[in-house]
Amino acid sequence: MRLSPWPILYEDLLRIGDLESSAGVCTLWTKRDTVRDQLDPHSYCVVGNLYRSAGISAIIRNVWANPHLRTIALWGTDLSDSGDAFMAFMHHGINAQHEIIGAKGKIEKEIDHEAVELFRRFVQVVDLRGQSIERLKEFLAATMRQPPFAEPRTFPIAEPDVRSWPAEISGFRVQGPTVAQTWLKVLRTIMRYGRVKTTRYGNTKELKEVLNLVAIVDSENPDDIYYPEYLPMGRDQLEAYYPQVLEARPIEGTSYTYGMRLRNYDGIDQIQAMIDLIRARPDSKKMFASTWNVAIDSKAAMKGDSPCLTQINGSVHENTFYLTAHFRSQDMFNGWPSNMFAVRKLQKQIAEATNLALGWTTMITHSAHLYAWSWDSAEEIIQNWYKDAEPKGGLELDRRGYFIITTNGGRITATFYSPDHDELYSVDDVSGRRLYLKLAQAELSLQPSHLLYLGYEIHKAETALKLGIPYVQDRALDLSVERSL
Numbered sequence: 001m002r003l004s005p006w007p008i009l010y011e012d013l014l015r016i017g018d019l020e021s022s023a024g025v026c027t028l029w030t031k032r033d034t035v036r037d038q039l040d041p042h043s044y045c046v047v048g049n050l051y052r053s054a055g056i057s058a059i060i061r062n063v064w065a066n067p068h069l070r071t072i073a074l075w076g077t078d079l080s081d082s083g084d085a086f087m088a089f090m091h092h093g094i095n096a097q098h099e100i101i102g103a104k105g106k107i108e109k110e111i112d113h114e115a116v117e118l119f120r121r122f123v124q125v126v127d128l129r130g131q132s133i134e135r136l137k138e139f140l141a142a143t144m145r146q147p148p149f150a151e152p153r154t155f156p157i158a159e160p161d162v163r164s165w166p167a168e169i170s171g172f173r174v175q176g177p178t179v180a181q182t183w184l185k186v187l188r189t190i191m192r193y194g195r196v197k198t199t200r201y202g203n204t205k206e207l208k209e210v211l212n213l214v215a216i217v218d219s220e221n222p223d224d225i226y227y228p229e230y231l232p233m234g235r236d237q238l239e240a241y242y243p244q245v246l247e248a249r250p251i252e253g254t255s256y257t258y259g260m261r262l263r264n265y266d267g268i269d270q271i272q273a274m275i276d277l278i279r280a281r282p283d284s285k286k287m288f289a290s291t292w293n294v295a296i297d298s299k300a301a302m303k304g305d306s307p308c309l310t311q312i313n314g315s316v317h318e319n320t321f322y323l324t325a326h327f328r329s330q331d332m333f334n335g336w337p338s339n340m341f342a343v344r345k346l347q348k349q350i351a352e353a354t355n356l357a358l359g360w361t362t363m364i365t366h367s368a369h370l371y372a373w374s375w376d377s378a379e380e381i382i383q384n385w386y387k388d389a390e391p392k393g394g395l396e397l398d399r400r401g402y403f404i405i406t407t408n409g410g411r412i413t414a415t416f417y418s419p420d421h422d423e424l425y426s427v428d429d430v431s432g433r434r435l436y437l438k439l440a441q442a443e444l445s446l447q448p449s450h451l452l453y454l455g456y457e458i459h460k461a462e463t464a465l466k467l468g469i470p471y472v473q474d475r476a477l478d479l480s481v482e483r484s485l
Helices: 032-036 053-065 082-092 113-122 133-142 179-193 235-246 258-263 270-280 336-353 372-389 432-442 448-467
Strands: 023-026 046-048 071-074 124-127 170-176 195-198 206-217 288-290 309-317 320-331 357-371 402-408 411-417 423-429
Touching (some): 023 133, 032 046, 053 082, 053 113, 053 372, 071 082, 071 133, 082 124, 170 179, 179 206, 179 372, 206 336, 235 336, 258 270, 270 288, 320 336, 336 357, 402 448, 411 432, 432 448
Parallel strands (some): 023 046, 071 124, 170 206, 320 357
Antiparallel strands (some): 195 206, 206 357, 288 309, 309 320
């Protein structure tokens, strides 16, 4: 017996064979259709991918909805250690916090421990990674049909907190010295301001999204990265991911990688072409590489197999190489950190090949989103770790400059200086309010924390004038001083 209709999750992403079969095929990152087309449709019940460990919960839910499914063949290319996480789950289970023992990942807390243990006891996951397609066919042919291990059941779907603060829909910016610290700001921005919309992915089919998120990493050495424990993937997973962006070699079972498109696009190494252009014309605005194949990817848009990274652009300023990567869409929880680490590493390779210093890495994501299943984890990371992204001492240097506030002759003067101490702009008034308005019209676009500081100092200066006492920037007013007449 099984629930009908089945599967209950990802029905448009799974490939169904014989629903009476007891065998399923998990192809990890290998294209499911490529595998499906080589198999006897009567030899399997379902074929599907497992890109991240989070997908294990969906497998459990679908299997419990069809308990005839007793054997899962793990076969294909494992680019994110999702296969390792699945095997760790089968061997070791989960702890009291529903975390997979021996791997990064969690099983949804709505799937109770008893259901988890029954799944591990009665469902066999066979690791066939690295073996031939013929071996997979033989395994499926030898898999016997089995009775259900239990009555079908479903589990509650978490009711996500969908509150969002009001904000503009497009154009957000975060910046940090390292990938990890910038990622914390990415998470908080989306959790705070992301608008909820539907998606075909995830149990709740909901995500939070902001449009055109600009995230900048400005200081980190890609060969000596900061890797705190709150990052969502292990370092071994990151090392395994780098070749997908940095190398042209194909990976078995995948139709393309970013590295293949960047370094061997119809025989053209776009990265080497960029390096050659920089050497010949460092002032050029044509440092560009694309991963989008219009003939292939536009047709694949309905199937979801088109590149998320669409292009990169480079620029040289003052013997420093800057790189911008454009993503049409990103899972900002699982995907963004590894994407940013890899793109910055690629940037350093280009900089070193052209004898340039390494500048900022800018990643512009059109659809920057967090799937509902990751909201709780994102909030937990923000609450426990956001202090890691905060500047020491409360304020960080504003790269646009700073203000000096003075009082003289009954007027308040605000003078704006560059970081190199050149005077850029000055305005004065007897009224703090009118001074605010003049500064607002200047549209200097300072950091919010510095704008708050500026308002505080102007108010303090105005209070000093009214009381007839001295004003000194960054010092508390001394109300014990005898007022001047």
